[in-house]
Amino acid sequence: MPYNYLIKDIAGKVATVTLNRPDKGNSLSPDVLEEIRALFTQLGTDPDVNVIVFTGGERYFSAGFDLGEIRQLEKVSNEAYIRLFHQAYRAILFCPRPVICAVGGPAIAGGFDLTMMCDIRYASTRAKFGQKEIALSLTPIMDPLWRIIGMGRAREVALTGRIYDADEAEKMGYVSRVFAEGELLSSVAEIAQNMAGYDQQCLRETKQLSHLVADQNLDGAMQIQEWLFRSYIGSEDNHRRIDDLQAQLAARRKQ
CATH class of the missing domain: 3.90.226.10 (2-enoyl-CoA Hydratase; Chain A, domain 1)
Structure with missing residues (x-):
């Protein structure tokens, strides 16, 4: 339109x-x-x-x-x-x-x-x-x-x-x-x-998480965050970004 x-x-x-x-x-x-x-x-x-x-x-x-x-x-x-x-x-x-x-x-x-x-x-x-x-x-x-x-x-x-x-x-x-x-x-x-530059799905689900935890008790919020974190850690993109970060840190140490 x-x-x-x-x-x-x-x-x-x-x-x-x-x-x-x-x-x-x-x-x-x-x-x-x-x-x-x-x-x-x-x-x-x-x-x-x-x-x-x-x-x-x-x-x-x-x-x-x-x-x-x-x-x-x-x-x-x-x-x-x-x-x-x-x-x-x-x-x-x-x-x-x-x-x-x-x-x-x-x-x-x-x-x-x-x-x-x-x-x-x-x-x-x-x-x-x-x-x-x-x-x-x-x-x-x-x-x-x-x-x-x-x-x-x-x-x-x-x-x-x-x-x-x-x-x-x-x-x-x-x-x-x-x-x-x-x-x-x-x-x-x-x-x-x-x-x-961050992962689009991770951005989206982090925003959704901010809405979800506001209406949970502390235990419920911790369970949601644990489950979501577990679904991302160890992924191919997670490994790639860790490698990129480690390379950046190594380059800074050489400067």
Whole structure:
């Protein structure tokens, strides 16, 4: 399908998806959400893609809901719009490929929710994060937010509607690393390319494992991890990668 609000680029097993609605601050209209749902669903089964980078560019990520669209809704006519939001969220959250979010500017309300659905979040110093739903008489998404930053912090984010800068987001564990303005996309591209060199199935099952263990008791989680580890250790690819690593270490010792 043609994409009017997303730019897709695939290079070296990395797909970069860029929100492209600059005149509206990359706000989320039904058309934007449908494109997100469709593209992430498609990329999740693309054999040429190992890792996905999701971004709005160096300037901003997404201002959130398209308020003009929401203002037209009534309680009796909101079902399709709400379903579409959650279909877009789930397409990212449960995409078989790891999704890295590169946040170059404000990620607010629905834009914040999109970053929450990604596996790893990196930000530039320009980035800002916040759930403003409470200020609009809307209930915000708490899960998976609480799994990322803990329930206490998640309650603060949800109930205060406060906007957090990139440093605060990093300190609370929401963002993994903050890059200088203008260096975000190149830095994240390097990280993604390194990840994309790993075994595709192992990447996929490691992401699935991160979802599974969150709902297990400790004993159950350990059993799942033991079984999965056993299914990979000793494989041909495992042996090849060990040989490559040992060769790299030997070369470094000679330097």
